[in-house]
Amino acid sequence: MEQIFDTYFQRLVGKVDRSSLKSIQIVSRDGGILAKDTADSEDIPIDIIHRVIQDLNFADLQQIIYNNSGEYTVVSTPIVIDLQVIAVILIEAINLKHCEQIITILRTSLETYIEYHNTQEEVFTEVSREEAIIKELLAVSSYDLGKQSLSHKLLKSLKSFGFDLFLLRSVILVKLEKKTNSYFNINLDLGYESSVEAFKDKGVEIIKANKYLNNQDIVAFSDIDHIVIVKSFLDVGNVGKLYYALDNICKAMISDLEEAKIFTYHIAYGGIYSTFYDIRKSYIEAENTIRLGSIFQENSGVYSVDQGIFEHIGYYLPPIVRHKVIQSVLDKLTKADGNIDLELLYVAEAFVDQCMNLMQTAKQLHLHRNTVYLKIDKFKNITGLNPEKNFQDAFVIKMTAISVKMNAFSQEKAY
Amino acid sequence: MVREEMTSRERVLAAFNGTIYDKIPVINPTSLATVESMRYTKAFFPRAHTDSHAMAALAAAGRDLFGFDSVMPYFSIHLEAAALGCEIDWGKLDRMPQILKSPLMEPDDFVMPVDFLDRKPIKALLQAIKLLRKKYGTEVAIIGKVVGPWTLAFHLHGTANLILKTNMEPHKVHQFLKVLMQTSIEFAHAQFDAGADILTWADHATADLISAKMYEEFLLPVHQQCNKALQKAGPVIFHSCGLVADRLELFCQSGFEAFHLESRNDIKAALHIANNRMVMTGNINNPSTLLNGTAADVRNAVNSAVESGIQLLSPECALPCWVPNRNLLEIVNAARTQPNK
Numbered sequence: 001m002e003q004i005f006d007t008y009f010q011r012l013v014g015k016v017d018r019s020s021l022k023s024i025q026i027v028s029r030d031g032g033i034l035a036k037d038t039a040d041s042e043d044i045p046i047d048i049i050h051r052v053i054q055d056l057n058f059a060d061l062q063q064i065i066y067n068n069s070g071e072y073t074v075v076s077t078p079i080v081i082d083l084q085v086i087a088v089i090l091i092e093a094i095n096l097k098h099c100e101q102i103i104t105i106l107r108t109s110l111e112t113y114i115e116y117h118n119t120q121e122e123v124f125t126e127v128s129r130e131e132a133i134i135k136e137l138l139a140v141s142s143y144d145l146g147k148q149s150l151s152h153k154l155l156k157s158l159k160s161f162g163f164d165l166f167l168l169r170s171v172i173l174v175k176l177e178k179k180t181n182s183y184f185n186i187n188l189d190l191g192y193e194s195s196v197e198a199f200k201d202k203g204v205e206i207i208k209a210n211k212y213l214n215n216q217d218i219v220a221f222s223d224i225d226h227i228v229i230v231k232s233f234l235d236v237g238n239v240g241k242l243y244y245a246l247d248n249i250c251k252a253m254i255s256d257l258e259e260a261k262i263f264t265y266h267i268a269y270g271g272i273y274s275t276f277y278d279i280r281k282s283y284i285e286a287e288n289t290i291r292l293g294s295i296f297q298e299n300s301g302v303y304s305v306d307q308g309i310f311e312h313i314g315y316y317l318p319p320i321v322r323h324k325v326i327q328s329v330l331d332k333l334t335k336a337d338g339n340i341d342l343e344l345l346y347v348a349e350a351f352v353d354q355c356m357n358l359m360q361t362a363k364q365l366h367l368h369r370n371t372v373y374l375k376i377d378k379f380k381n382i383t384g385l386n387p388e389k390n391f392q393d394a395f396v397i398k399m400t401a402i403s404v405k406m407n408a409f410s411q412e413k414a415y
Numbered sequence: 416m417v418r419e420e421m422t423s424r425e426r427v428l429a430a431f432n433g434t435i436y437d438k439i440p441v442i443n444p445t446s447l448a449t450v451e452s453m454r455y456t457k458a459f460f461p462r463a464h465t466d467s468h469a470m471a472a473l474a475a476a477g478r479d480l481f482g483f484d485s486v487m488p489y490f491s492i493h494l495e496a497a498a499l500g501c502e503i504d505w506g507k508l509d510r511m512p513q514i515l516k517s518p519l520m521e522p523d524d525f526v527m528p529v530d531f532l533d534r535k536p537i538k539a540l541l542q543a544i545k546l547l548r549k550k551y552g553t554e555v556a557i558i559g560k561v562v563g564p565w566t567l568a569f570h571l572h573g574t575a576n577l578i579l580k581t582n583m584e585p586h587k588v589h590q591f592l593k594v595l596m597q598t599s600i601e602f603a604h605a606q607f608d609a610g611a612d613i614l615t616w617a618d619h620a621t622a623d624l625i626s627a628k629m630y631e632e633f634l635l636p637v638h639q640q641c642n643k644a645l646q647k648a649g650p651v652i653f654h655s656c657g658l659v660a661d662r663l664e665l666f667c668q669s670g671f672e673a674f675h676l677e678s679r680n681d682i683k684a685a686l687h688i689a690n691n692r693m694v695m696t697g698n699i700n701n702p703s704t705l706l707n708g709t710a711a712d713v714r715n716a717v718n719s720a721v722e723s724g725i726q727l728l729s730p731e732c733a734l735p736c737w738v739p740n741r742n743l744l745e746i747v748n749a750a751r752t753q754p755n756k
């Protein structure tokens with residue numbers, strides 16, 4: 001409260017036309033001075049302050065009180081928040097009428113500001129500390145505006161909460177997918193929703209209790225179905241080892257979460273970075289790993305880059321490669337009806353996956369060896385790509401197949 | 416019935432034994448060295464880390480200048496590490512030592528030197544304890560200190576490496592602790608034999624580095640074993656920095672007689688958890704109260720700690736060297752005005 005009176009009040013009185021008054025003061029209910037317009041202005045005598053406070057009419061908290069002792073003409077009014085008088089404004093007036101207007105404006109401004117300030121405080125205490133931090137770290141504006149945009153307030157909070165700003169950190173993302181039962185083609189709630197909410201909080205508690213987490217780690221919901229863990233690491237001089245440690249942590253988390261079976265969990269982590277500025281980047285990488293995992297991996301659970309290296313490379317392929325190289329292959333594979341010859345592409349992909357071994361490819365696809373041979377030959381003729389002679393061609397085939405699968409998945413999701 | 420005037424040593428031991436004492440004791444389980452005290456005693460860092468006479472002289476300042484009920488001559492946490500081959504930067508007047516190189520790659524590589532107790536930094540501390548015992552007789556409580564196997568493993572293998580191993584190669588962490596705890600036990604016995612009344616066991620199982628579950632998995636069984644080995648030697652104060660509320664129950668199961676806690680912890684909650692199983696000491700804030708606070712701030716901190724029910728007053732951790740001596744004196748002055756227990 002003192003801070004409000006110190007800073008906001010000073011800014012406010014700086015805008016007041018002072019020709020009609022001598023001084024402005026804010027006092028507490030017991031008469032103590034909380035703020036003055038200028039440090040060197042003369043104090044209003046304490047007996048006048050007390051008389052004004054005594055004259056307060058609690059039935060009319062919008063009142064303006066006048067006190068004219070001869071030497072001092074004082075206009076005053078209470079500052080009221082939630083029907084409680086929290087302070088009193090006093091103006092030693094020269095022009096009474098002008099001072100009535102000024103004191104009304106001051107009161108309204110201060111009350112509005114204090115109410116707003118209090119609401120913000122409540123919001124912060126209602127939302128957990130971690131949740132507030134995570135939401136700010138992941139806020140798009142913080143990231144898009146560049147590295148210097150993490151607010152001073154947030155950095156100060158992180159420091160005051162004891163977070164070491166110089167540890168390495170990675171985001172582990174846990175996506176919660178509700179297991180639903182559809183009866184007779186309709187979704188029946190059957191009291192599910194309330195249990196779901198309770199289990200969400202339990203999920204956070206379970207993760208917080210994971211043995212690999214310590215006080216430097218942050219765990220909270222980032223939205224209704226994602227739990228974010230900002231995991232810290234000491235620098236061991238080999239960041240690669242830390243990714244293997246992350247694999248263990250994710251596996252342990254999935255195992256811990258077995259307790260809360262109401263959800264299916266998808267878990268992945270992003271890159272390890274040395275500053276809080278890059279937390280959002282790590283979050284996006286974790287999110288993409290889950291997305292790619294759910295397209296290309298059969299079992300849900302822990303997704304990691306090394307389970308789908310080509311898929312990750314395909315996802316992060318530079319646009320120029322995608323537009324120039326991949327699109328050109330797809331154009332060549334497009335049939336007269338406008339559709340891509342996916343069968344040919346997937347046979348070629350399987351051929352690459354099987355290290356250009358015809359027998360193995362045939363076995364995988366449940367086709368005759370000669371059929372595979374003919375299809376591969378056709379593919380070579382159409383696209384000009386020969387994976388047996390050129391690794392780059394094999395790589396292009398793989399990237400093209402991945403690109404098609406990702407597009408199909410995106411379109412499916414869109415519908 | 417309590418004697419009207421107890422000696423400092425009697426007062427401190429009474430607090431450990433749970434018997435009546437005349438005035439609340441003021442002790443220092445960790446370093447009380449300040450630049451002012453160094454100037455007064457002419458025992459300066461870094462020499463006072465490894466020279467027995469300088470160690471004893473600087474430790475004595477706590478008693479002679481401020482009237483603390485204890486003296487403690489081990490100011491850093493690096494003597495064992497130095498004796499076991501770590502490369503150390505011994506710091507300077509106002510900076511504590513630090514490890515430059517950790518030599519131990521694998522737990523199997525560790526061999527306990529047969530002459531461990533005769534190695535220079537170890538011998539210096541034992542000699543300093545003897546000098547203090549000679550100086551004070553049974554007047555003052557002498558506190559020794561050892562670094563526990565967890566912190567020693569940080570020093571010898573590297574903190575980051577050890578923490579990573581809890582995840583990647585937990586069996587090796589168990590091995591490290593098993594081989595290193597013998598060092599701590601041997602050094603602890605030697606300090607009691609040299610004249611220490613009490614021992615601080617510094618093992619940084621801090622919440623900023625490991626979870627309570629990790630403490631339970633790796634360290635609790637080791638601490639229980641160590642305490643069993645030291646059962647008859649004398650009381651041991653466990654020191655670990657940071658927030659400990661989530662692991663204090665486990666600390667109580669470790670067998671330590673006392674816990675030295677940081678001011679970030681709620682002392683009332685800690686006493687409630689401990690439920691007389693451990694004596695609580697510490698909790699007077701170093702940076703805000705002792706380094707930057709006024710005499711009134713120190714008095715308030717002492718009053719508040721006593722009101723909360725703390726049995727042994729002490730600063731929360733090793734003092735920053737620039738703490739003004741007047742604030743240390745004020746701890747004792749404020750303690751002496753507390754009603755008798």
